[in-house]
Amino acid sequence: MSVPLSIALALGKAVAAASRALRLGAGATASGRVLLALRPDALTELSRSRRIIVVSGTNGKTSTAALLRELLETVGYVGGNRTGANLDSGMAAALATKPAHQLVVLEVDEMFLPRALDQLHPERLLLLNLSRDQLHRTSEVRMVARSWRDAIDRHPEIDVVIDYEDPFLAFVTRQHARTTRVGFGKRVHIDAASCPECGALLDWSGARYLCPRCSLGTQPESLHAVGATAVDRNLELARLVAQHYGVSHDSVQPKDRVSEIVLGNAVLQVRLVKNPASWIEALSALPDGPVILVVNARGVDGLDTSWLWDIDYSSLRGHEVLVTGERRLDASYRLHIDGVDHHVYESVAEASSMLSGPVSVLASYTAFIALTSASRAKAMK
Numbered sequence: 001m002s003v004p005l006s007i008a009l010a011l012g013k014a015v016a017a018a019s020r021a022l023r024l025g026a027g028a029t030a031s032g033r034v035l036l037a038l039r040p041d042a043l044t045e046l047s048r049s050r051r052i053i054v055v056s057g058t059n060g061k062t063s064t065a066a067l068l069r070e071l072l073e074t075v076g077y078v079g080g081n082r083t084g085a086n087l088d089s090g091m092a093a094a095l096a097t098k099p100a101h102q103l104v105v106l107e108v109d110e111m112f113l114p115r116a117l118d119q120l121h122p123e124r125l126l127l128l129n130l131s132r133d134q135l136h137r138t139s140e141v142r143m144v145a146r147s148w149r150d151a152i153d154r155h156p157e158i159d160v161v162i163d164y165e166d167p168f169l170a171f172v173t174r175q176h177a178r179t180t181r182v183g184f185g186k187r188v189h190i191d192a193a194s195c196p197e198c199g200a201l202l203d204w205s206g207a208r209y210l211c212p213r214c215s216l217g218t219q220p221e222s223l224h225a226v227g228a229t230a231v232d233r234n235l236e237l238a239r240l241v242a243q244h245y246g247v248s249h250d251s252v253q254p255k256d257r258v259s260e261i262v263l264g265n266a267v268l269q270v271r272l273v274k275n276p277a278s279w280i281e282a283l284s285a286l287p288d289g290p291v292i293l294v295v296n297a298r299g300v301d302g303l304d305t306s307w308l309w310d311i312d313y314s315s316l317r318g319h320e321v322l323v324t325g326e327r328r329l330d331a332s333y334r335l336h337i338d339g340v341d342h343h344v345y346e347s348v349a350e351a352s353s354m355l356s357g358p359v360s361v362l363a364s365y366t367a368f369i370a371l372t373s374a375s376r377a378k379a380m381k
Contacts, residue, residue, distance in 0.1 A: 002038065002039055002040060002041075003038045003039060004039075005039050005042065005045055007038070008034070008035050008038035008039035008042060009035065009096050011034055011035075011038060012031040012032065012034045012035035012038075012092075012093065012096060013031060013096070015027060015030050015031045015034045016028065016030065016031035016093070019031070026083055027093075028081070028083045028085045028089075028090055028093040028094070029085050029087075029089045029090055029093070030089075031089075031093045031096070032085070032088070032089030032090055032091070032092035032093035032096075033089045035089075035092045035093070035096060036088060036089060036092050042092050042095075042096075043088060043091060043092055043095065043116075043119040043120060044119045044120070044121075046092065046095035046096060046100075047095060047104075047119070047120045047121065047122075050095075050100070050101075050102055050103070050104055051102060051103045051104065051123055052104050052106060052120050052121070052122035052123060052124075053068065053103075053104070053105045053106070053122060053123070053124045053125075053126065053241065054106050054107075054108050054113070054116060054117070054120065054122040054124070054125045054126070055068060055105065055106070055107045055108070055126045055128070056107070056108045056109070056110055056113045056116075056125070056126070056127060056128070057110065057127055057128030057129045057130065058110055058128075058129055058130055058131045058132075058133045058275065058277065059128065059129055059131070059133075059230065059274070059275070059277055059278050059281075060128050060129070060230055060231070060234045061086060061107040061108070061109075061128065062084045062086075062107055062257065063231070063234065063257055064107075064126070064128060064234040064235075064237070064238055065080060065081075065105050065106070065107035066082070067234065067235055067238045067252060067254075068105050068126070068238040068241060068242060069082070069105045070252050071238060071239060071242035071247050071250055071252055072103060072105065072242055072245055072247060074247055074250060075245060075246045075247055076103060076245075077099075077101050077102075077103070078101055078103050078104065078105055079094060079095070079097065079100070079101030079103070079104040079105075080094055080104055080105040080106055080107075081093070081094035081106055081107060082094070084107065086106075086107045086108055086109045086112070087109050087112050088112060088115070088116075088119075091106050091108070091116070091120070094106065103245070106120070106122075110130070110133075110144055110148075111144070113147075113148060113151065114147050114148065114150065114151035117151045117152070117154070117155050117158070118151070118154070118155075121155070122158060123157075123158065123159065124158065124159045124160075124161070124241060124244065125152075125158050125159070125160045125161070126160075126161045126237055126238070126241050127148075127160065127161070127162045127163070127169050127172065127173075128163060128234055128237065129163060129166050129168075129169070129230070129277065130144060130145055130148075130166060130168040130169060130172070131168075131189070131190065131191050131275060131276065131277040132190075132191055132275055132276060132277075132307065133274065133275040133302070141168060141191050141196075142168075142196050145168045145171055145172055145196050148172045149171065149172045149173075149174075149175075152172060152173060152176050153175060153176070156176070156177065156178065157178070158178065159178045159180070159244075160173055160176055160178060160179045160180070161179075161180045161182065161237055161240055161241055162179060162180070162181055162182065163182055163184065163233060163237060164181035164182055164183050164184075164208075164221050164222075165183065165184050165185070165186065165187055165189075165208065166189060166192075167189055167192040167195070167196060167202060167209050167216065167217065168189075168191075168192065168196050170216055170217060170219070171195075171196040171197050171216060174197070174216070174219070179222075180222045180223070180240065181219065181220075181221045181222045182221065182222065182223055182224075182225050182236070182237060182240065183208070183221035183223070183224045183225070184224070184225055184226070184227045184233050184236075185224075185226075186204070186206075186207055186208050186209070188204055189209070190276055190277060190280065190310060191276075191277075192209065195211040195213065195214060195216050196216075197211065197214045197216050198211065198213050198214040198216075200212060200213035200214070202216075202217075223240075225237075225240075229254075229281065229285060230281050231254040232254055234254075235252070235254045239252075257271065257272040257368070258270065258271045259368075259371070259372045261371060261372070263348070263349065263352045264349075264352055264353055264356075265355070265356035265357070266352040266353075266355045266356055266357065266359045267357060267358050267359065268292070268348075268352060268359050268361045268371070269358060269359065269360050269361060270361040270363055270368060270371050270372065271360070271361065271362055271363070271368075272363065272365065272368040273362045273363065273364065274301065274302075274364060274365045275302070275307065276307050276310045276311055279311045279362070280311060280312075282362050283311070283312075283313070283315050283316070283362075284315070286315070286316075286319070286360055287358075287360060288319075289319070289320075289357070289358055289359065289360060290319065290320040290321070290322065290355050290359050290360070291316060291319045291320070291321050291322070291359070291360045291361075291362065292321075292322045292323075292324065292348060292351050292352065292355075292359060292360070292361045292362070293321065293322070293323045293324070293325070293331055293335075293361075293362050294324050294325040294348055294361060294362070294363040294364060294367040294368075294371075295308070295323070295325040295326070295327045295328060295330065295331040295364055295367075296325050296326045296327060296364045296365075296366045296367050297326060297327045297330075297364075298326075298366045300365045300366060301364045301365050301366050305327050305330045305331075308330060308331060308334045309334060311334075312338065313334065313335055313338040313340050314338050314339065314340070316335070316338075316340045316342075317338075317339060317340055317341075320355075321335065321340055321341065321342035321343070322342065322343050322344075322345055322351040322354065322355075323335065323342050323343070323344050323345070323351075324344070324345045324346065324347055324348055324350070324351050325363075325364065325367055328344050328345075329344070332344050348361070348367070348371060
């Protein structure tokens with residue numbers, strides 16, 4: 001079924017307006033679904049004659065795409081999927097938004113990236129990282145990496161920027177001539193004990209990973225940058241992309257998905273942690289003070305919590321640690337094995353009632369959304 005694009009756009013817009021009127025949300029996903037159902041080629045049609053930049057990776061897509069838009073807006077207007085809806089429906093809604101910006105930054109879900117490249121034909125692609133996430137949905141990292149490599153091989157015209165310290169991204173772009181490889185200094189990748197190209201054990205003893213069999217990791221880096229944290233590295237990558245569009249200097253600061261919520265006497269600093277890589281990053285940056293861990297295992301969190309065993313929690317020793325969430329007992333046993341003293345509570349509200357002042361909260365995806373949505377709803381009353 002296909003109707004004229006103008007009609008599909010009008011109906012999608014009406015659905016979004018109804019969603020907002022009924023207070024069901026911004027309606028970006030719903031309007032995009034209607035648009036694509038009525039006009040399956042809408043993504044290709046709406047991206048035609050526009051300059052598309054795609055941002056993808058396991059972690060940091062939303063914040064990095066926002067940083068890149070902020071950088072580019074210093075020299076002109078920029079469109080994009082600002083709501084974070086990063087599947088085809090969200091992108092369709094973003095491209096349908098008026099005015100039709102000539103330059104568009106789209107964050108794209110890692111599983112949808114191959115289709116997005118085929119349909120959007122972007123001029124630039126920023127790849128941040130690749131690691132395990134929602135195994136019931138995304139499969140093993142190597143399977144995702146192969147699908148990315150095949151897709152990029154189909155589009156030799158795209159300029160690609162990668163964090164070269166990620167062996168999977170090195171594999172994905174190994175044959176792609178138009179690749180900018182940014183080095184940040186060696187850091188071990190939790191999912192890359194073996195080479196994604198040939199399966200041999202990677203040698204991590206030198207300045208960078210090296211495959212002794214197929215020589216993955218020996219291509220020279222295009223440039224070297226400084227980035228102590230993932231947020232810092234992503235900002236540097238965004239700045240590099242922005243330079244191609246005339247952004248020569250900026251005062252943009254790194255952004256992370258941290259929300260402040262006041263609950264009783266506690267001031268919660270809520271950080272999204274959704275997979276082993278993001279947990280490790282968050283644990284390494286914890287300030288002194290109490291910590292609440294919130295672990296759920298619904299669809300978008302990943303149904304399998306075996307990843308809890310891939311994380312070293314010993315850095316939590318000495319903190320006051322409180323554990324809650326639907327899978328709090330799984331997390332509690334894991335902390336017990338690492339010798340971390342803690343207490344288990346039924347809910348975040350109960351845990352926070354035990355505390356006052358600043359509290360670090362590490363929350364899985366559905367818990368993060370529930371906490372921040374409840375905070376916004378309270379603020380609107």
